[in-house]
Amino acid sequence: MRRDIFQAIADPTRRAIITLIALQAMTPNAIAEHFDSTRQAVSKHLKILTECELVRQEHQGREIYYSLEIDKMKEIDKWLEQFRRIWENKFKQLDRLLSTIKNERK
Amino acid sequence: MRRDIFQAIADPTRRAIITLIALQAMTPNAIAEHFDSTRQAVSKHLKILTECELVRQEHQGREIYYSLEIDKMKEIDKWLEQFRRIWENKFKQLDRLLSTIKNERK
DNA sequence: GATTTGCGAAACCGAAAAGTTGCACATATA
DNA sequence: TATATGTGCAACTTTTCGGTTTCGCAAATC
Numbered sequence: 001m002r003r004d005i006f007q008a009i010a011d012p013t014r015r016a017i018i019t020l021i022a023l024q025a026m027t028p029n030a031i032a033e034h035f036d037s038t039r040q041a042v043s044k045h046l047k048i049l050t051e052c053e054l055v056r057q058e059h060q061g062r063e064i065y066y067s068l069e070i071d072k073m074k075e076i077d078k079w080l081e082q083f084r085r086i087w088e089n090k091f092k093q094l095d096r097l098l099s100t101i102k103n104e105r106k
Numbered sequence: 107m108r109r110d111i112f113q114a115i116a117d118p119t120r121r122a123i124i125t126l127i128a129l130q131a132m133t134p135n136a137i138a139e140h141f142d143s144t145r146q147a148v149s150k151h152l153k154i155l156t157e158c159e160l161v162r163q164e165h166q167g168r169e170i171y172y173s174l175e176i177d178k179m180k181e182i183d184k185w186l187e188q189f190r191r192i193w194e195n196k197f198k199q200l201d202r203l204l205s206t207i208k209n210e211r212k
Numbered sequence: 213g214a215t216t217t218g219c220g221a222a223a224c225c226g227a228a229a230a231g232t233t234g235c236a237c238a239t240a241t242a
Numbered sequence: 243t244a245t246a247t248g249t250g251c252a253a254c255t256t257t258t259c260g261g262t263t264t265c266g267c268a269a270a271t272c
Contacts, residue, residue: 010116011260015185022192029218041261043220062218062269070196073189076182079121083179086128090176117230135248147231149250154229168239168248 003051005075013037014045018054018068025058025067109158111181119143120151124160124174131164131173 009015017031028046032039046066049055054072058065115121123137134152138145152172155161160178164171 004118006118006121007116010113012110012112013260015112019188022189027218028220037260038262039219040221040263044260047220064219068189070189070193073186074193077186077190080179080183080186082125083128083174083176084183087176087180119230133248134250143230144232145249146233146251150230153250170249 003048005052005054005072006079008049008052008054009076011045013042014049017042017045017049021055021066022068022070025065027063027065031066109154111158111160111178112185114155114158114160115182117151119148120155123148123151123155127161127172128174128176131171133169133171137172 009018013035016035020026020031020034028039028043031046032042035042046055049066050057052072054069056067056069058067115124119141122141126132126137126140134145134149137152138148141148152161155172156163158178160175162173162175164173
């Protein structure tokens with residue numbers, strides 16, 4: 001089992017779950033109501049999300065509330081950093097070009 | 107076939123390819139040299155990356171140079187935006203808390 | 213104490229993914 | 243023209259994935 005964050009967010013249902021519990025913790029049943037699939041399927045997704053520490057459990061009686069481990073999402077942001085540098089650089093170059101043209105017209 | 111960007115970056119080899127060609131275009135053979143798998147396997151990955159428009163081809167004689175479509179990476183950044191808002195907000199709240207404590211001590 | 217409710221785990225299934233091998237085709241090079 | 247090289251594509255195999263069904267267990271409720 002690979003179980004890394006990139007594999008976790010590859011599935012659209014899991015991305016929807018992440019968005020759903022980002023602002024408030026929810027139980028598996030409550031989450032499952034938002035989807036067509038069964039509670040068990042959702043439970044499986046939650047297991048995967050838990051395994052890669054994207055999600056946190058909080059037991060409350062027989063209910064289990066799942067919430068997003070928001071800090072873990074920063075890992076994606078961190079990976080994206082290298083590319084952000086590239087596209088920001090591209091933007092700067094375009095910016096320079098535009099101001100050069102602008103100055104030439106003066 | 108799902109073929110969206112999140113599924114594309116789920117595979118570690120594909121992420122490595124993306125990083126590899128981010129700064130300079132490369133041929134399939136040149137890319138394959140960086141991995142244990144065969145050229146055909148790399149070619150398959152490149153096909154997937156091309157299908158979701160993450161990668162651009164440039165034919166040059168019998169060689170094909172692949173380069174990263176950097177703008178497409180912004181889609182991930184865009185999806186991350188909603189979560190960035192959350193973690194930045196958390197940071198601000200912590201910041202407020204700290205300055206409150208600081209002021210109380212004055 | 214019996215029943216309902218909320219949950220995870222295991223067994224199973226079909227579809228998709230990721231890899232390999234073999235081939236076809238176009239472009240260089242002898 | 244014959245051969246070598248760079249490439250994509252199809253067929254096939256093994257593994258993984260996402261789903262359902264079935265079950266067992268613990269907590270709430272009657």
